[in-house]
Amino acid sequence: MKATPSLQDAINAVYSAFSDVRRPVTMDASPVKNRALIDKILMPMSLKKLTGDDLGYYFASAMTTIGDSRDFRYFLPRILDIATQEAGENGFQPWLIVHKLIYANWDLWPAEKRAAILDVFSSAFMSAAHRDPHEVPEAHEWLTGLMLLEENPEPYLAVWRRGDPMPSLLQFAATVNWYCPSPGDREGIGDFSEAIQHRILDWLNNPATRALLEEGSSRASEADEWNFQLALSKLDGLQAEDR
Template identity: 35%
Template sequence: MTTVGEPRHYKHFLPRIAELAVQGDCAHQGTIPEALAGKIIYAGFDRWPASEQRAVRALFRAAFEQAVTERPESADAEQWLCADLRLGADISEALQIWAAAPQPNATLQLAQSIQAANLRGLENDIPPFWEELPALHRPIFEAWLRRPASRANLEAAICGAGDDEWLIQDALKATPLQ
């Protein structure tokens, strides 16, 4: 849309672009979850028929729910969360889904997000996928990371973490949990 075509052309190819984004097989800018949400918004998402908006929102919610259950090297739950939020999802509802997700991958995703928040805190940096969201979302997310249940989940996961124990140990030492 910014170089070739119009929003209607983007909508035509959106199912395939979304498929590539969800599969994670194509690590290009257009398939990064937040960038994908941004393009959809740029294509006039708020003017799309309600049925199309519901379908896209359902796709992003399902992708977020799937990402939470995958290993961090396969999907980034925090990026899918931000993309879901950009399209109007409720952050409290999304965080409840993450908290209820099956272990152990949901805990590994949690550990990865805690590590990332720790690095952001040290550098006072806002990652690109949080920039376009309302300012109130990030403090809610970071408070969710700091909740006692996060520490409890991480501590409970250490025993069965195997090769991923380092990630959980690093998250437990991170500033957000101190």
């Protein structure tokens, strides 16, 4: 995903916020790990030159069987940077980054570091929210990360409006389809706190959500209409269950 100016500013800010973390010279690792792949990312070089292929092996096992939380803090800006470009590739899913942050006790980190991380997630969501989901990662991937970090989803869910261009409406439909639980199964939102779950359900049950899906369905191409029809069908099932 090509960074918008605001997303690029957020990425630059997270590099700056973590610039005081020194590059690790070595990292402890399980003996079953590939030492050559670990040592490769420890070579003296600019952090920004590390690629997703370079960091993917480390990231998958960061802090569990490779390195500690301080090592993770050093690599985190580049991990976030790469994730905004290739979310899902090499394992850099936003939700998995969040689980790593929680494992690293990120809530105890300095406020400026936490704010810089949240700004990347927020800016990445906004960057994707109005772009064709066929061409960029779906916005809900970043929104899921924000909600797992206990951020209020309401300002993000309110970014879509009547009259938005079709790429925006397709992102909206994808978000409804992702979070709207199937009848009898609310597992899709079960990872969030109870307060977050209530906000998602309020949004799904809001008449404005249905109205925007209906508008999208009426304007969509034949190839894309199914996205809106599926979302409307899922809303029907949710509302019938709640009666």
